[in-house]
Amino acid sequence: GQQLNQSPQSMFIQEGEDVSMNCTSSSIFNTWLWYKQEPGEGPVLLIALYKAGELTSNGRLTAQFGITRKDSFLNISASIPSDVGIYFCAGQLGNYGQNFVFGPGTRLSVLP
Amino acid sequence: EAGVAQSPRYKIIEKRQSVAFWCNPISGHATLYWYQQILGQGPKLLIQFQNNGVVDDSQLPKDRFSAERLKGVDSTLKIQPAKLEDSAVYLCASSPTLLWPQYFGPGTRLLVL
Numbered sequence: 001g002q003q004l005n006q007s008p009q010s011m012f013i014q015e016g017e018d019v020s021m022n023c024t025s026s027s028i029f030n031t032w033l034w035y036k037q038e039p040g041e042g043p044v045l046l047i048a049l050y051k052a053g054e055l056t057s058n059g060r061l062t063a064q065f066g067i068t069r070k071d072s073f074l075n076i077s078a079s080i081p082s083d084v085g086i087y088f089c090a091g092q093l094g095n096y097g098q099n100f101v102f103g104p105g106t107r108l109s110v111l112p
Numbered sequence: 113e114a115g116v117a118q119s120p121r122y123k124i125i126e127k128r129q130s131v132a133f134w135c136n137p138i139s140g141h142a143t144l145y146w147y148q149q150i151l152g153q154g155p156k157l158l159i160q161f162q163n164n165g166v167v168d169d170s171q172l173p174k175d176r177f178s179a180e181r182l183k184g185v186d187s188t189l190k191i192q193p194a195k196l197e198d199s200a201v202y203l204c205a206s207s208p209t210l211l212w213p214q215y216f217g218p219g220t221r222l223l224v225l
Contacts, residue, residue: 033213042203042216088154099168102154
């Protein structure tokens with residue numbers, strides 16, 4: 001099946017630092033989504049991207065849809081303890097809303 | 113606005129038993145998804161409904177898994193018979209239409225002994 005690769009797999013940062021993570025694939029995607037998942041909960045949507053080159057912000061979070069449509073990145077500025085969790089990228093391959101694929105996730109730990 | 117509801121939250125069964133999970137999507141959402149999330153991995157799409165029709169079930173193990181959404185609202189996912197490797201979190205998600213982002217429920221944690 002289609003694969004999404006996320007890097008880094010995990011990261012430990014100090015509170016206040018900026019964070020960058022990315023998602024890549026060998027396939028072209030029509031939509032990129034970024035989710036955060038905390039223990040015992042379902043993923044929560046952070047940002048949705050629909051066009052190549054699109055740059056979208058949500059508070060301290062910024063994400064971009066790569067120009068090649070094969071990658072996306074997520075930045076978190078001035079990290080805080082509640083940013084701890086697993087961040088998943090998800091891409092949609094189909095033109096009609098089908099074929100969703102999730103990456104394996106980036107586990108973020110924030111040290112006070 | 114109420115979120116996606118799932119029940120039960122936890123289930124422990126023995127292998128070869130049957131189990132069913134229920135999902136109530138956000139009101140008005142036409143598209144409903146079932147995902148399997150194995151510990152340490154991202155969610156894997158099992159089946160996607162648009163109203164009461166199936167859009168994508170290419171990764172559903174149809175020999176043991178089945179799902180239905182008879183009236184285009186609630187949905188049930190069944191496993192019969194369960195195997196040890198079915199231990200996972202089963203997530204339900206919904207979206208207003210096919211091309212909108214999905215909103216997830218809290219999941220049902222299944223342990224097969």
